[in-house]
Amino acid sequence: MSYVQEQAEKVRQAAERIRGHIRRTTALTTDLDPDLRLKPECFQVTGSFKPRGAFNAVLSLVQSGKRPAGVIAVSSGNHAQAVALAARSVGLPALILIPEDANPAKVAATRALGAEVIQEGITFANREQRLREVMAERGFSLVHPFDDWNVIHGQGTAVRELLEDEPELDVIVAPVGGGGLLAGSAISAKSHNSALHVVGVEPEAANDAFRTWKTGSIQTLATSPKTIADGVRTTAIGARNFEVMFVNRLVDEIVTVTEAEIGAAVHVAWSRLHLALEPTGTLPLAAYLAGKLPGGRTGLVLSGGNANLQTVATLLGTP
Amino acid sequence: MSYVQEQAEKVRQAAERIRGHIRRTTALTTDLDPDLRLKPECFQVTGSFKPRGAFNAVLSLVQSGKRPAGVIAVSSGNHAQAVALAARSVGLPALILIPEDANPAKVAATRALGAEVIQEGITFANREQRLREVMAERGFSLVHPFDDWNVIHGQGTAVRELLEDEPELDVIVAPVGGGGLLAGSAISAKSHNSALHVVGVEPEAANDAFRTWKTGSIQTLATSPKTIADGVRTTAIGARNFEVMFVNRLVDEIVTVTEAEIGAAVHVAWSRLHLALEPTGTLPLAAYLAGKLPGGRTGLVLSGGNANLQTVATLLGTP
Numbered sequence: 045m046s047y048v049q050e051q052a053e054k055v056r057q058a059a060e061r062i063r064g065h066i067r068r069t070t071a072l073t074t075d076l077d078p079d080l081r082l083k084p085e086c087f088q089v090t091g092s093f094k095p096r097g098a099f100n101a102v103l104s105l106v107q108s109g110k111r112p113a114g115v116i117a118v119s120s121g122n123h124a125q126a127v128a129l130a131a132r133s134v135g136l137p138a139l140i141l142i143p144e145d146a147n148p149a150k151v152a153a154t155r156a157l158g159a160e161v162i163q164e165g166i167t168f169a170n171r172e173q174r175l176r177e178v179m180a181e182r183g184f185s186l187v188h189p190f191d192d193w194n195v196i197h198g199q200g201t202a203v204r205e206l207l208e209d210e211p212e213l214d215v216i217v218a219p220v221g222g223g224g225l226l227a228g229s230a231i232s233a234k235s236h237n238s239a240l241h242v243v244g245v246e247p248e249a250a251n252d253a254f255r256t257w258k259t260g261s262i263q264t265l266a267t268s269p270k271t272i273a274d275g276v277r278t279t280a281i282g283a284r285n286f287e288v289m290f291v292n293r294l295v296d297e298i299v300t301v302t303e304a305e306i307g308a309a310v311h312v313a314w315s316r317l318h319l320a321l322e323p324t325g326t327l328p329l330a331a332y333l334a335g336k337l338p339g340g341r342t343g344l345v346l347s348g349g350n351a352n353l354q355t356v357a358t359l360l361g362t363p
Numbered sequence: 364m365s366y367v368q369e370q371a372e373k374v375r376q377a378a379e380r381i382r383g384h385i386r387r388t389t390a391l392t393t394d395l396d397p398d399l400r401l402k403p404e405c406f407q408v409t410g411s412f413k414p415r416g417a418f419n420a421v422l423s424l425v426q427s428g429k430r431p432a433g434v435i436a437v438s439s440g441n442h443a444q445a446v447a448l449a450a451r452s453v454g455l456p457a458l459i460l461i462p463e464d465a466n467p468a469k470v471a472a473t474r475a476l477g478a479e480v481i482q483e484g485i486t487f488a489n490r491e492q493r494l495r496e497v498m499a500e501r502g503f504s505l506v507h508p509f510d511d512w513n514v515i516h517g518q519g520t521a522v523r524e525l526l527e528d529e530p531e532l533d534v535i536v537a538p539v540g541g542g543g544l545l546a547g548s549a550i551s552a553k554s555h556n557s558a559l560h561v562v563g564v565e566p567e568a569a570n571d572a573f574r575t576w577k578t579g580s581i582q583t584l585a586t587s588p589k590t591i592a593d594g595v596r597t598t599a600i601g602a603r604n605f606e607v608m609f610v611n612r613l614v615d616e617i618v619t620v621t622e623a624e625i626g627a628a629v630h631v632a633w634s635r636l637h638l639a640l641e642p643t644g645t646l647p648l649a650a651y652l653a654g655k656l657p658g659g660r661t662g663l664v665l666s667g668g669n670a671n672l673q674t675v676a677t678l679l680g681t682p
Contacts, residue, residue: 070389072406086637087391311672313639318405318668320637349637353630357680360672 047292052235054193055200055228061107062099062198065089065133069202071209071343074317079341080332081213083206086321086349090157092275093202093347094126094189097224100198101187102130112185114139116178118171120146121275122348123189128159130187139184141166141175147352168268190222191282200228206343207236214340217328219347220244220253220298221276223285229345230294241296241338244289245327247271248300252280257298262286272306272355275324275348299337301330309333310359313346322351366611371554373512374519374547380426381418381517384408384452388521390528390662393636398660399651400532402525405640405668409476411594412521412666413445413508416543419517420506421449431504433458435497437490439465440594441667442508447478449506458503460485460494466671487587509541510601519547525662526555533659536647538666539563539572539617540595542604548664549613560615560657563608564646566590567619571599576617581605591625591674594643594667618656620649628652629678632665641670 045053067089072082085093098117105112114137117127124140131138138159142151143166155161166174179186188195202225203216216233220226226244233240246253250269256262264280271277281289289295301309306323309330313321317329328344331337364372386408391401404412417436424431433456436446443459450457457478461470462485474480485493498505507514521544522535535552539545545563552559565572569588575581583599590596600608608614620628625642628649632640636648647663650656 067392073386074406075408075410084637087393089394091394091635091637314633314675315639315670315672316410318403318410318639320633320639351634353634353679356633357676361676361680 048231048235048294051231051288054197055204055231058100058194058197059201059204061103062096062201065099066095068205071206076316081206081210081341081343082317082319083202083343083345084319085202085345085347086319086325090122090125090129091348091350092122092126093199093225094122095129096201097195097198098123098126098130098187099133101192101194102127102134102136104194105185106134112136113182114184115187116141116175116184117187117189118175119189121150122350124150124154124159125157127187128154128157132158139178139182141171141178143168143171150350190224190278191284193284195224196227196284196288198228199225200232202345203229203232203343206345207232210343211236212341213240213343215241215243215338215342216345217243217245217331217337217342218345219276219324219327220246220281222278223253223281223289225345225347226295227285227288230289234294242294243331243337244295244298245331246276246298246300247273247306248302250276251300254298254300256281256286257290257295260290272303273324273327275322276327299331301327301334301336305330305334307359310356314356314360319346320349320351321346322348323355325349367550367554367613370550370607373516374523374551377419377513377516378520378523380422381415381520384418385414387524390525395635400525400529400660400662401636401638402521402662402664403638404521404664404666405638405644409441409444409448410667410669411441411445412518412544413441414448415520416514416517417442417445417449417506418452420511420513421446421453421455423513424504425453431455432501433503434506435494435503436506436508437494438508440469441669443469443473443478444476446506447473447476451477458497458501460490460497462487462490469669509543510603512603514543515546515603515607517547518544519551521664522548522551522662525664526551529662530555531660532559532662534560534562534657534661535664536562536564536650536656536661537664538595538643538646539565539600541597542572542600542608544664544666545614546604546607549608553613561613562650562656563614563617564650565595565617565619566592566625567621569595570619573617573619575600575605576609576614579609591622592643592646594641595646618650620646620653620655624649624653626678629675633675633679638665639668639670640665641667642674644668
């Protein structure tokens, strides 16, 4: 079996494993362009695609026979809620480290899903160190947000479903932060049709994946990037993600978009698509609207809808 | 055949007639409550349910063999775009009378669909009179927004689809303005299961349908009501709508919601459901959130997404 077929088999197994825990979101068409197909992961449980990977990782842990004492994650966003939900579903405690300056609404949502949240003394800079300390203390297993095979294969189920709904697509476009969603999407796309063009989209202000693609080695941002797309503020893609995306060339292209282009996409998403997306979730739409995609029948993976309402209100209120 | 079965047969014929022109919107589930099913008509062509009725009316006219010189409608909102699109699809000219004070974005959207728009000298008060004059001048056929059997049967296709997706519902809830959507919904609901509880929701500020239900005769508002739900600013339901809803008792209950309850529902729709709905489209959700629905497995018909972005920005920006 080829690399891509082996990886795709793992995505198939993930789809089977997580069925009954996640929603099968149905592809949408839009008046904007008859060639577009939208995968609206804002309708996924918890409001983002993240439970696909989190459930696959947590269920795999439990089914492996080495049931951990609990699971742990570091996240200020959608991954936190996804891990909290997956852990609760299998009766495991979840501990989430969230930086002190995180959005209180997201902290509350994570607590509401039954997770223990530690914020005190957690910063973006020291959180990896604190993670290792807490893991050692409690014997919990880590669910990494992207550099984990089970997470990558779980995220791949979104495009797998999209291609079940719409088998004739020419282009697949997904946001890229750490590369979990993009690597999974690329596996599903290329195993479906090796001629499918796979595009990752990231903010210009966080162009590490773009530079990684160009240079052929993992490039790292010096600090967490300033971008309205808060779901892709990672400083580098993971090693496994790099292997899938660039060593095995399952991703064809990385496209960057400006903050203004993301803002415009949020406006179009809310007013024309009638989808209340978070800025990160509009990255593929931003690339489309900016004329940065190749054309043809195009599937946009709209990754989530957990927007900061104040930010969106400001965007919408600006004509 | 009983009254409801005869009416339902017309809805079935409408569904066949308009297939290929409208989208079959898929029911959604939500984290908010596992008993809720959402019919997201914001994803319908033009962003509201209105093309269901408009296409059924225009296609019926054309198929009757008495092809008119053109079609005409009076509307400042979603019905205008629906009639413009339906007319263009069959190659008929469309003339839309829109009051002078209407939202310029909606006027532009109607013109973009190829319709001729007359705004000069059109007011809410004189528009019926001007309509009759223009119809006589040009020999165009009217597509009434609600008091028209083809429109009622076309609108009924939305709940027909919802019950195909979700046959086990206990309650169906739809907004009520002139009663096209609610009458059609009630036909589809009661013919599916006579025990299904059918609820119409209107703003307290526009409670003519509520008073019509209570008194058993059509009640009329003295002036166009002031409500954020601009899709239901009609002053009375139609005669045909009254026949379906109250003479034949296919609607069980009318519920009213306050402007604050509508505002809260817009907030929840955009932040929790991730649906960018217009205020009118949130009326069933407003009734649900206010605890005004009976409970059980409940289908909410969310009628459209063509919101005034400034209004929504203000709502979302208010914590």
